[in-house]
Amino acid sequence: MTGDRPAAAGSTLRQGLAVIRRGIAAQPRWFAVAVLGATVYGVMTGLTAWAIGWVVQEAVTPAIEAGHATSGQLWLVGGVLSAVVLVNVVGVVGRRLAGGIAMYNLGAHYRREVTRQYLRLPLSWHHRHPSGQLLSNANADVEATWNIFAPLPMAIGVLVMLAFGIVQMLVVDPFLAVVGLTVFPLLFAANVAFQRAMSPRMTQAQQLRADVSQVAHESFEAALIVKSLGREDHETERFRAVTDELRDANIEVGRTRGRFDPAIEAIPTLGTLAVLLVGTHRVGSGSLSAAEVAQIAYLFSITAFPVRALGWVLAKLPRSVVGWDRVSAVLEARGAMDHGDRDLPRSGASTVATESVSYAYEIETDPGEPEGSATLHPAVVDVTLEVPAGATVAVVGPTGSGKSTLTNLLMRLVDPDTGVVLVDGIDLREVRRGGVSEVAALVPQQTFLFDDTVRGNVTLGSAHDDAALWRALEVAHAADFVRRLGAGLDTRVGERGASLSGGQRQRVALARAIIRDPQLLILDDATSAVDPSVEQGILDRLRRASAGTTVVVVAYRMATVLLADEVFYVEGGRVVDRGTHAALLGRCPGYEQLMTAYAREAAERAAITATEEAAR
Numbered sequence: 001m002t003g004d005r006p007a008a009a010g011s012t013l014r015q016g017l018a019v020i021r022r023g024i025a026a027q028p029r030w031f032a033v034a035v036l037g038a039t040v041y042g043v044m045t046g047l048t049a050w051a052i053g054w055v056v057q058e059a060v061t062p063a064i065e066a067g068h069a070t071s072g073q074l075w076l077v078g079g080v081l082s083a084v085v086l087v088n089v090v091g092v093v094g095r096r097l098a099g100g101i102a103m104y105n106l107g108a109h110y111r112r113e114v115t116r117q118y119l120r121l122p123l124s125w126h127h128r129h130p131s132g133q134l135l136s137n138a139n140a141d142v143e144a145t146w147n148i149f150a151p152l153p154m155a156i157g158v159l160v161m162l163a164f165g166i167v168q169m170l171v172v173d174p175f176l177a178v179v180g181l182t183v184f185p186l187l188f189a190a191n192v193a194f195q196r197a198m199s200p201r202m203t204q205a206q207q208l209r210a211d212v213s214q215v216a217h218e219s220f221e222a223a224l225i226v227k228s229l230g231r232e233d234h235e236t237e238r239f240r241a242v243t244d245e246l247r248d249a250n251i252e253v254g255r256t257r258g259r260f261d262p263a264i265e266a267i268p269t270l271g272t273l274a275v276l277l278v279g280t281h282r283v284g285s286g287s288l289s290a291a292e293v294a295q296i297a298y299l300f301s302i303t304a305f306p307v308r309a310l311g312w313v314l315a316k317l318p319r320s321v322v323g324w325d326r327v328s329a330v331l332e333a334r335g336a337m338d339h340g341d342r343d344l345p346r347s348g349a350s351t352v353a354t355e356s357v358s359y360a361y362e363i364e365t366d367p368g369e370p371e372g373s374a375t376l377h378p379a380v381v382d383v384t385l386e387v388p389a390g391a392t393v394a395v396v397g398p399t400g401s402g403k404s405t406l407t408n409l410l411m412r413l414v415d416p417d418t419g420v421v422l423v424d425g426i427d428l429r430e431v432r433r434g435g436v437s438e439v440a441a442l443v444p445q446q447t448f449l450f451d452d453t454v455r456g457n458v459t460l461g462s463a464h465d466d467a468a469l470w471r472a473l474e475v476a477h478a479a480d481f482v483r484r485l486g487a488g489l490d491t492r493v494g495e496r497g498a499s500l501s502g503g504q505r506q507r508v509a510l511a512r513a514i515i516r517d518p519q520l521l522i523l524d525d526a527t528s529a530v531d532p533s534v535e536q537g538i539l540d541r542l543r544r545a546s547a548g549t550t551v552v553v554v555a556y557r558m559a560t561v562l563l564a565d566e567v568f569y570v571e572g573g574r575v576v577d578r579g580t581h582a583a584l585l586g587r588c589p590g591y592e593q594l595m596t597a598y599a600r601e602a603a604e605r606a607a608i609t610a611t612e613e614a615a616r
C-alpha cells in the first residue's frame with residue numbers, strides 16, 4: 001500500500017523543512033513575491049503606529065492648537081494614512097496572490113508527476129495498488145503536502161516583526177528582554193511535543209482518506225452488481241464503517257490539536273506576564289521606569305503575531321510530511337520499465353517469439369505488512385513459442401491457464417521474470433519507449449471506452465481521415481450500427497461506452513486496434529460479447545484485410561480456432577501442445593475436452609435460440 005511508512009515522530013520537523021525546501025526550490029519567484037508581500041505587511045504593521053504618531057504630531061495637534069485645520073494639514077493626514085493603507089493592501093494582495101499561485105502550481109506539478117509516474121509504472125505495480133489509493137495519492141495527498149504553503153510566506157515575512165520586537169526589547173532592557181525570551185525554548189518544546197503527538201494520528205487519517213476513496217471508487221464501479229444483487233445496504237454499511245473511522249481519526253486529530261493549541265497560544269502571554277512581574281519588581285528597585293516596562297510588554301505583544309504565524313506552519317507540518325511521504329512513495333516506486341533505443345522494423349507482418357518465458361504475480365499475503373511480504377503465483381511457466389510473420393495463431397486453454405498474462409508479455413505490458421520476448425528478433429526490452437505500441441495492438445478482455453465520440457474512441461486523438469475510420473469499422477463489423485447512431489461517428493458513447501451494448505463496445509475497441517494497421521494484432525477474448533456468426537465475419541474480414549498482420553487470438557470458440565493456422569494449447573501456464581486444430585484433437589486430451597465443451601456449449605446455445613424462435 002502506498003505511503004504506509006510510519007513517519008518518525010522526532011524527525012517530522014526535519015522532514016517538513018525538506019518538503020518546504022523542495023517547494024521553494026520549485027517555485028522560487030512566486031514564493032519570493034509572497035514573502036515580500038508578507039514582509040511589507042509586517043513592516044507596515046510596525047510603521048502604522050509610527051505614522052499615526054507622526055501625523056498627530058505634525059498635523060492634528062497643530063490644527064487643534066490653531067482651532068482650525070489648513071488644507072495642507074488635511075492633505076497630509078489623508079495622504080499619509082492612505083499611503084499606509086495602500087502599501088498594506090499591496091502587501092496583503094501580493095502575499096495571498098503569489099502564495100496561492102505557488103501553492104497551486106506545486107499541486108498541479110505534483111499531480112502531473114504522480115499521474116505520469118502511474119503511466120510509467122508497469123502493470124505489475126498497478127496490480128498491487130488499488131485505484132482508490134491512487135486517486136487519493138494524486139489528490140488528497142498532494143493537497144495535504146502543499147497546503148503548508150498557505151501560511152508559510154506570512155510566517156517568514158513577519159519574522160521581520162519578530163526581529164524588530166526582539167532588538168527593541170534588548171535595547172530598552174536586556175535583562176527583561178531575556179526574561180521574556182525564555183518562552184521561546186518553551187514554545188519550541190511544546191511544538192516538538194505537538195508534532196510527536198500529531199504525526200501518527202495524521203498518518204492514520206491520511207490513510208483512511210485513501211481507504212474512503214477506495215471503497216467509494218469500488219462501490220461506484222460496481223454499481224450494477226450492487227444494485228442487481230440487492231447489496232445496497234451492505235455497501236452503505238461498508239462505506240459507513242470506513243467513513244466513521246475517518247471521522248474518528250479526524251476528531252482525534254482535532255482533539256490533539258485542541259490539547260496543544262491553548263498551551264501554544266498561552267505561552268507568549270506567559271512571557272508577557274513574566275515581563276510584567278519581573279518588570280514591576282525592577283521598577284520597585286528603581287532600575288527601570290514603568291514606561292519602559294510597558295514598552296517591553298507592548299513589544300512582546302508585537303512578537304506574539306509572528307510566533308502565532310510560525311505556529312500555523314508548525315501545525316500544518318505533520319500533515320504535509322505525511323502527504324509527501326505518500327506522494328514520494330509513488331514517485332520513488334521502483335519497477336518503472338527501462339527502455340532501450342531500438343526501433344522495431346516497419347516492414348509488414350511481424351514475427352513473434354518467446355524463449356523460456358516465465359512470469360509470476362506477486363500476491364500480498366498480509367495487506368497490513370509493508371511491501372515485500374508477498375508470495376509468488378506463477379502464471380506463465382517456461383513458454384517457448386514462435387509465430388511466423390502473417391500467421392494467425394490461436395491460444396487456447398482452460399480459465400486461469402495464463403493466456404491473458406501471455407498476451408501482456410507479448411505487448412511488454414509486463415516484463416518476464418526470466419526469458420525473452422522477441423518481435424522480429426528484437427528483445428522488447430531493447431525497444432524505445434512507445435516503440436512496441438507503434439507496431440503492435442492489443443484488444444484486451446475488458447473493453448474500455450472513453451466518454452467521447454465514436455471517432456474519438458477509435459482514433460484516440462491520432463490523425464485518421466473518415467475513410468480510414470469507416471474501413472476499420474467495416475472490418476470490425478461496427479460500421480452498420482455506427483451509421484444508425486444519431487450523429488454517426490460523432491455520437492458520444494457515454495462513460496465507459498454506457499450507451500452501447502457490450503458487443504458494440506467490443507467492436508469499437510476492435511476498430512481502434514485495426515485503424516492503427518498493426519503488424520502484430522493480439523485479441524484477448526476480444527469478441528466474446530459478439531454473437532458467433534458476427535465474430536466469424538470479423539475474423540474473416542480481419543484475415544483478408546490484414547495480410548500484413550500477424551494475429552494472436554485468445555480463443556474460446558471452435559469457429560475462431562478453426563480460422564487459426566496453428567493452435568497453442570496452454571495449461572497451468574505452460575504450452576503443453578501446439579499444432580493444427582485437427583492434430584491437437586487427435587493427440588491432446590485436455591484440448592479435446594475443452595473443444596468438446598465449447599462445441600457442446602455452442603450447440604446448447606443454438607438449440608435455445610432455435611426453441612425461442614419457434615415459440616415466437
Ligand SMILES: Nc1ncnc2c1ncn2[C@@H]1O[C@H](COP(=O)(O)OP(=O)(O)OP(=O)(O)O)[C@@H](O)[C@H]1O
Nearest residue numbers: 127361363377379398399400401402403404405406
Ligand atoms: N493481477 C493478478 N494478480 C495475481 N494473480 C493474477 C493476476 N492476474 C491473473 N492472475 C493469476 O494468474 C493466472 C493466470 O491468469 P490469466 O488471466 O493470465 O489467465 P487466463 O488464461 O487469461 O484466464 P481466463 O481464461 O479466465 O481469462 C491465474 O491463476 C490468475 O489467478
